[in-house]
Amino acid sequence: MNVLVIMSDEHSNSVMGCNGHQVAKTATLDRLAQEGTVFTRAYTNCPVCTPARASFFAGRYVHELGTWDNATPYDGKQPGMSHHLAKHGQTMHSFGKLDLHPDGQYEGLSASRPGHRKRIDIGAFFRQTGEAKPLVEERYKRIGIREGQSNDQRILAETVEWLKQRSNKGRTESQEPWFLYVGFSHPHFPFYVKQQYWDYYDKLITEVPESLNRPFTELNAPLQSLRHYFRSDAIDEETIRRMHVGYYALVQELDDNIGTIIRTLEEEGMYDDTLIIYTSDHGEQLGRHGLWFKCSMYEETANVPMIVKGPQIAQGQRVDIPVSLVDIYPTVCEALNVPHPEGLPGRSLLKLGRGEQDKERNDFVFSEYHAHGMPVGMYMIRWRQWKYVYYTDGVQPQLFDLENDPEEMRDLVASSGESPAIREVLAACEARLRSVCDPDEAEKRAKTYQAKVKRELGLERFDVGDPASSGYVDREYAVPHPEYAVKHQ
Numbered sequence: 001m002n003v004l005v006i007m008s009d010e011h012s013n014s015v016m017g018c019n020g021h022q023v024a025k026t027a028t029l030d031r032l033a034q035e036g037t038v039f040t041r042a043y044t045n046c047p048v049c050t051p052a053r054a055s056f057f058a059g060r061y062v063h064e065l066g067t068w069d070n071a072t073p074y075d076g077k078q079p080g081m082s083h084h085l086a087k088h089g090q091t092m093h094s095f096g097k098l099d100l101h102p103d104g105q106y107e108g109l110s111a112s113r114p115g116h117r118k119r120i121d122i123g124a125f126f127r128q129t130g131e132a133k134p135l136v137e138e139r140y141k142r143i144g145i146r147e148g149q150s151n152d153q154r155i156l157a158e159t160v161e162w163l164k165q166r167s168n169k170g171r172t173e174s175q176e177p178w179f180l181y182v183g184f185s186h187p188h189f190p191f192y193v194k195q196q197y198w199d200y201y202d203k204l205i206t207e208v209p210e211s212l213n214r215p216f217t218e219l220n221a222p223l224q225s226l227r228h229y230f231r232s233d234a235i236d237e238e239t240i241r242r243m244h245v246g247y248y249a250l251v252q253e254l255d256d257n258i259g260t261i262i263r264t265l266e267e268e269g270m271y272d273d274t275l276i277i278y279t280s281d282h283g284e285q286l287g288r289h290g291l292w293f294k295c296s297m298y299e300e301t302a303n304v305p306m307i308v309k310g311p312q313i314a315q316g317q318r319v320d321i322p323v324s325l326v327d328i329y330p331t332v333c334e335a336l337n338v339p340h341p342e343g344l345p346g347r348s349l350l351k352l353g354r355g356e357q358d359k360e361r362n363d364f365v366f367s368e369y370h371a372h373g374m375p376v377g378m379y380m381i382r383w384r385q386w387k388y389v390y391y392t393d394g395v396q397p398q399l400f401d402l403e404n405d406p407e408e409m410r411d412l413v414a415s416s417g418e419s420p421a422i423r424e425v426l427a428a429c430e431a432r433l434r435s436v437c438d439p440d441e442a443e444k445r446a447k448t449y450q451a452k453v454k455r456e457l458g459l460e461r462f463d464v465g466d467p468a469s470s471g472y473v474d475r476e477y478a479v480p481h482p483e484y485a486v487k488h489q
């Protein structure tokens, strides 16, 4: 079978009709959900762009790869998905965003426009100062109608052209299976959208829910710091409303674009023999808990879509076993009949997708964050109904019961941390976290590395460079290379 992985940017799992969303229209994703399997507890391994995509590509966790933040992209020195596939005669074709290092080596990757990140987001180098991102307020103004073609439409056109070249129509012999990755930018801000979608959601969304407009007393000190970093504390109600209009409109545009890909697969006779995986690098916080964008472990940001549809995959199935982005690489290998790479934390999703049990799979998933806006390291374990969030530097951990408190309003450590039952759950979660890494050691490595790069780049102030792109530095700086913690294969 062929394999198609579509990864969007910033799409929360809850913002899909098939998961009960009442506003955003996602006809294509709803159809894929109906014809395939939805993993309801899929998580990003790091809730920000570049590290999340590094984990996806290399099948390893950020603390193994050293890709701590948006300044430090994966560079292929530790072999990843494309390198492994190349060893077995397969190519990873790619269109759109991958967030790789501009000077990396990616054997086996064929990418027309690699989507390599050249501007360095320097936010992580100032994470302990408590400063807001310079000029971040401008981000809340970039909402409205888009003129002309979006970048995603260009990526879509290339994708459709590529698929047509591989058409199965009129062929008598079966083709070699292919693997295509498509990285869309929607629904990532800025929220410039099609007029018709703006008009639709603008009419529909007339007010801001109460829950977005209250004192956010549930935030601990690191999350308060994150709130200040993005100046989420300083936006007015009308901006909040417009951000919702823009976000839902971009979700629908994304869905349309995926719809065009699906139609092309059908027209070219390849739909039934293609394993389709739809996911996102992380979600959008969308004002919940007083936070915008990402970088938290709340569900809006950490819980991503994971829909798998294809040969032998159960139709209409919903799987609540936790999975994460590192599972995609082994899934691609199994689908392409390529041996499973050794020593990776992920597991193929195909067994679960076929409705079988996977007894070798861990009963939890892991996520971590070491980057901008967050002065301490943050880790998440998702196990049974629990979400456990560990912070370094002695900050009290958090525990949420997502079955009884899906909005994560009651931190059980704060309310019942002395209860023996809760202490038992905390110990079980912490043991799972420590089976993956030593959280304090990993965070210390992140900070040491970030301090070193900051020194090498000579960054004394956050608001360097062109004021229009403040918080980023441009090509005059060489993009840092990560320091790997795992031994090269």
Ligand SMILES: [Ca+2]
Binding pocket: 009, 010, 048, 049, 050, 188, 281, 282
């Ligand atoms: Ca992203």
